[in-house]
Amino acid sequence: MKKLIFTLLLVTVISLASNAQSRVGVGLAYGAEIESAGIGVNGEFAASSQINIAPSFIYYFKKDNVTWWELNGNINYIFSENSATIYGIAGLNLTGVSVDLSDFGGGKQSDSELGLNIGIGANFDTGGSLMPFAEAKYVLGNADQLSLFGGVRFPLN
Numbered sequence: 001m002k003k004l005i006f007t008l009l010l011v012t013v014i015s016l017a018s019n020a021q022s023r024v025g026v027g028l029a030y031g032a033e034i035e036s037a038g039i040g041v042n043g044e045f046a047a048s049s050q051i052n053i054a055p056s057f058i059y060y061f062k063k064d065n066v067t068w069w070e071l072n073g074n075i076n077y078i079f080s081e082n083s084a085t086i087y088g089i090a091g092l093n094l095t096g097v098s099v100d101l102s103d104f105g106g107g108k109q110s111d112s113e114l115g116l117n118i119g120i121g122a123n124f125d126t127g128g129s130l131m132p133f134a135e136a137k138y139v140l141g142n143a144d145q146l147s148l149f150g151g152v153r154f155p156l157n
Contacts, residue, residue: 021046027151052076089119095143115141
């Protein structure tokens, strides 16, 4: 299942990468459930004038022997475009959790869960090639959490 989702995400990104509205970015994240900061990469690829395909990957820093990451395949629907472009977020989430039990005489335990994303985001037009963004999304599922993610995107062309 993980390989299928990754393959579909990769094919979508490659097929949309030639679009003039393609951007990739980096940023910082915070996971409210695990109470940990993280780093991430994302993309934004225009499918139409109001819809963007937006894959992302976030790795949260290890805390209390727990490592947490998430792979997201979102569709962003643009509500308004001014100096800030406001968009709604909906999509799929694959969360991976790994617990290091070596301090307690055990090995590593890991699991992954599928979930649904729902949220809101904004791109801020600063007039330059870098575009700051901010997102808040909630993952619905067994690995549910509020995730805050912000950073900058730059055009591929």
